[in-house]
Amino acid sequence: MTTPALLDGLRVLDLTRNLPGPFATRMLADLGASVVKVEPPEGDPARALPPLFDALMPGKTTRRIDFRQAADLDELRTWVCDADVLVEGFRPGVMASMGLGFEALRALQPRLVMCSITGYGQSGDWADRAGHDLNYMAMSGALDQMRGADGQPVMSNIQWGDLAGGSSMAVVGILAGVWSAQRTGTACHVDISMTHGLMAHQIMPLATGAMMQPLLGRQPGAREDMLNGALPCYSLYATADGRTLAVGSLEHKFWSLVCQTLGHPEWTDRHWQRGLLPNTPASDALRAEVAALIDSQPLAHWQALFAGVDACVTPVLTLAEARQHPLFSRQHREPWVIRHATQPAQA
Template sequence: MGDTALPPLLSGLRVLDLTRNLPGPFATRLLADLGATIVKVEPPEGDPARPLAALFEALNHGKECRTIDFRSSADLDRLRAWVQEADVLLDSFRPGVLQGLGLDAATLHALNPRLVMVSITGYGQHGPWAQKAGHDLNFMALSGVLDQMRAPTGELALSNVQWGDLAGGSAMACIAVLAAVFEAQKTGQGRHLDVSMVHGLHAQLVMPQATGAMLAPLLGRRPGAGEDLLNGVLPCYNIYATQDGRHLAVGALEFKFWKVACEVFERPDWVQRHWQRGQLPGSPDCAALRAEVAQLVASQPLAVWSERFAQADACVTPVLTLEEAQAHPLFADGARPQPWAEIA
């Protein structure tokens, strides 16, 4: 196993970060984790996340913070001077704000032709929604993602992970930055790219779009809550309550994992009752098996199932609380502080 410390892959990349709140700062934190130098530019009142000290530190550690009064022509001149030394400028203003500040792409590329500009917006630069305000919940709702986050009984779940901000915004912004920097290094010419969070989320509806179309002929309609391939219809891929009110995540989607899971469950009669062995999703036998698995899992506390499955290669795991996850060997004591690590 290689060292978990990531080498500075982006060493020498200089980023001006004009973003605030969550999506942009997390994007530039990821770039910083990869070795980039981040200059965080804030208005006199500071980033709105500053009062939330723990959040601000998590998003902005290792960044150099500078203050600019965006209403001051002299301060904007200072910012333009910084642009000449930068590789990337990231912002999260509404469309048109950069132009109003004299920081449009034509102006900045005249100062620094290789500058990569990435703007994170809620709904894109153009169209009837371009100037509308929005937060993660709105992006989730309008993209169709929130509708897919339902309990089997149909209730919507209000996620405490901000998928619109982070997956639709931060991750997509990092991809845009790296792709445009790659081109700028070859051509000497930067670009101005827009990252729309609602469109970034919608692009990630790969599975429900595909599996919904696949199951629609069987159901006579598109699947709803608890009816799609990965949201509850399959006994082998589901969440089951344990005796003590905790939950067991059974992810034995492939037959080989389901076979091992059945061995641990001590139910060899379940082995062939799998979708890859002809059991139709949504069929009476499928529903019956789901109920049987639920009854068995509910007969023991989570600790028992965790111990039984600890050494089994079955894709069955306990559902951990945030505190339990932080103490897990995967994450405890900085075991793996970043998603990336070099392989020896």
């Protein structure tokens, strides 16, 4: 299934490297924008990882300039005159030092949307500090929310700081800027801080942590918050073959189905919506009972048992398994499926 070219005609200059900016412009390209990736003579460092670089390049064309040469910067300025969006990921002040600051660029293109992606924003005490995804995860508090059963923080192999705090926030900001520029004719500078973007994504732990604190007398830790393991109905359970079953029956109607399917209808009303408070001995006891049952059979057994039961119970697939699953292997689609109306609206 092909995504409609909703951004057809949008011209984007991408000066970014590595992951956050290139993934943002990859999303814009997927939606039909014309993206020109501008690289230094040595190329984007991501070229050292060809599969990564190739994954970020569909729909883009490439040009190279030497950012240290005045003539090359002049050429870049001519490209800016025809652009709608410019995305950069240099440290704060670097663009201005090359004569490419926001005020200079808006003089060339009065409707330009300039997006700057940095770790900590364009101003403040941390603005000039170096960092990577792991640092942004750590400083935002997001990494603290990812703990194993032993209570220690775990490293995700998905770069949430780069992608959620950076790329996704950048695309939202860029599209909002383009909407404004088209209506007002005024340029704008979209300042994306990946660390602050991650903080904005923590709406659930901030809310549920406030709920759990009175019960615990402190902020919840590993497996103590509503959605990170404190609820028996919403947790991960080890199977007999060392795999994992994800039970996401947060609502009582789903939990009731789970209990019936597992052959334990007596568990049905042992649910948080029926008054079973998390982090209590009764709740912990139920979780241990469920864990012992799930651990008695391999993952394939539970997959077969729940195959026809719509109760929010799924296997934890490896990436290789996920790519071969019918959900993906038989349903080739983009992240966005946008359907245009086929009939004109009635007057």
